[in-house]
Amino acid sequence: MGTKFWCGIGLLASGAVSAGVASAADLSAKAPPRGPAPFIASPWDGFYIGGNIGWGGTDFDIGGVTVSGNGVVGGFQTGYNKQFGNFVLGAESDFQLTSIDKTVAGETFKLPWFGTTRARAGFLINPSLLLYGTGGAAYGRLEDSVPGASVKIGGVGWTGGAGIEYAWTPAWSIGAEYLHVDLDHVNASPGGDIRTKTDLGRAKINYRF
16 A cells, blocks of 8 residues: 555656646747837938929919910929828928020010928828928029020019828938929019919939938
């Protein structure tokens, strides 16, 4: 009787040891707990610089008479963005050269360049796709010429528009934008002041640093 008792105790002890070893093996096979998620920088925060190219049309309003011309528009832009949740706020300045002109009865009107400084406010459709509105101040120069003579007239005004931008890497983004640029050009000639109204669409590329 004593021998059987001690044999039973031995079997129970052996089973307990085996179960403990198995449990320890199971625990060691489990993956270690994950640490905190790595920080992912926003592709929108920071300063950026880029270029653009597009097409525009300008209405030259001269003393109540309007003539229209169109041409290529291209230049560069620089700005700063800051992301707040699903919203992105920022500011941008650009400078544009254009081939926009119109000749009527031997008189040529040109808008050789203009620039803008604008606020931008946008909403993220997804983390990489931004839809935004923009508006601010604008300035530019009008050239009014006839054979043998020309005058260059500065102008100031306002601009507004909207765009969409896609960040395909944390540093690079591409987009498309529409702008309306409205300028008053003070003219001392008998013809009076000239107003230019320009609508343009352009493709943009930006590098953030």
